Amino acid sequence: xxxxxxxxxxxxxxxxxxxxxxxxxxxxxxxxxxxxxxxxxxxxxxxxxxxxxxxxxxxxxxxxxxxxxxxxxxxxxxxxxxxxxxxxxxxxxxxxxxxxxxxxxxxxxxxxxxxxxxxxxxxxxxxxxxxxxxxxxxxxxxxxxxxxxxxxxxxxxxxxxxxxxxxxxxxxxxxxxxxxxxxxxxxxxxxxxxxxxxxxxxxxxxxxxxxxxxxxxxxxxxxxxxxxxxxxxxxxxxxxxxxxxxxxxxxxxxxxxxxxxxxxxxxxxxxxxxxxxxxxxxxxxxxxxxxxxxxxxxxxxxxxxxxxxxxxxxxxxxxxxxxxxxxxxxxxxxxxxxxxxxxxxxxxxxxxxxxxxxxxxxxx
Numbered sequence: 001x002x003x004x005x006x007x008x009x010x011x012x013x014x015x016x017x018x019x020x021x022x023x024x025x026x027x028x029x030x031x032x033x034x035x036x037x038x039x040x041x042x043x044x045x046x047x048x049x050x051x052x053x054x055x056x057x058x059x060x061x062x063x064x065x066x067x068x069x070x071x072x073x074x075x076x077x078x079x080x081x082x083x084x085x086x087x088x089x090x091x092x093x094x095x096x097x098x099x100x101x102x103x104x105x106x107x108x109x110x111x112x113x114x115x116x117x118x119x120x121x122x123x124x125x126x127x128x129x130x131x132x133x134x135x136x137x138x139x140x141x142x143x144x145x146x147x148x149x150x151x152x153x154x155x156x157x158x159x160x161x162x163x164x165x166x167x168x169x170x171x172x173x174x175x176x177x178x179x180x181x182x183x184x185x186x187x188x189x190x191x192x193x194x195x196x197x198x199x200x201x202x203x204x205x206x207x208x209x210x211x212x213x214x215x216x217x218x219x220x221x222x223x224x225x226x227x228x229x230x231x232x233x234x235x236x237x238x239x240x241x242x243x244x245x246x247x248x249x250x251x252x253x254x255x256x257x258x259x260x261x262x263x264x265x266x267x268x269x270x271x272x273x274x275x276x277x278x279x280x281x282x283x284x285x286x287x288x289x290x291x292x293x294x295x296x297x298x299x300x301x302x303x304x305x306x307x308x309x310x311x312x313x314x315x316x317x318x319x320x321x322x323x324x325x326x327x328x329x330x331x332x333x334x335x336x337x338x339x340x341x342x343x344x345x346x347x348x349x350x351x352x353x354x355x356x357x358x359x360x361x362x363x364x
Contacts, residue, residue: 297314
């Protein structure tokens, strides 16, 4: 028990140190990037630090598997150079039994990362988007709720809030849609109800539209119907609507099931969000795979030599697994392979291959 606690503490400490090193490096790089982006918009060094502090956690969370593989390499190399691995084996504990402690710690940290760190990263990502939008003077234009789809557009004709019961996959075709235009004083001046509206270059093409002038004494008496094909000016583009979705990582993992249901109810494809949800569930298994991959190449005594080559192989294997996971994510996001296969096959395959390598080294 004492030995297990010692190994667990060493592993957690090593991973934590690597995490802090990456945090410092990413903060410096991101602060330079934030200064480059917003220095002309009145942002100073303090603002850049605050923006980076909100933006870096998402990057750290994404590269958490790489942090684990490097932390595991550092742990096993340290134990090998101090001959502690020899002592552990002399005490009658096999290599696979020794690995049970780092694997268990990695699994627990992975579960905590998904349950606790993921919502924190989602909160900081949203805060970063809001703060950067203030400097860029351009906010998000789309949101999805139980009431359907909401859009916002601006222009010389005023601000318009758009609400639709459902939409096409890219948000450019709206059904059962309402347009509420506000004047300079923030008072609604026009209301439009339409059966459908399709976004084209610079305008919405209306079908079955009825218009109320809210400044009239009796808006219903002055209401008119627009012929099909009437154009309503708009500064929205399909790209702006798509970008307003943000990334799936901006939604806390606990809220993803309801968010996915809301997207699908509004008529959007939620494949990327369902894929991200499955990948988050597979995160503990991926971190375990990284520990086993690092152990397969570096958990050997230093007197065997070729330490540098083995470290290089371990790092390359970790990066290969990270690339394979991202490649599978791209395939799953495009619909070429099932979501579950894209999320679970890379870490599961890595665990099996790493276990095969460890069994060969231990018994072969």
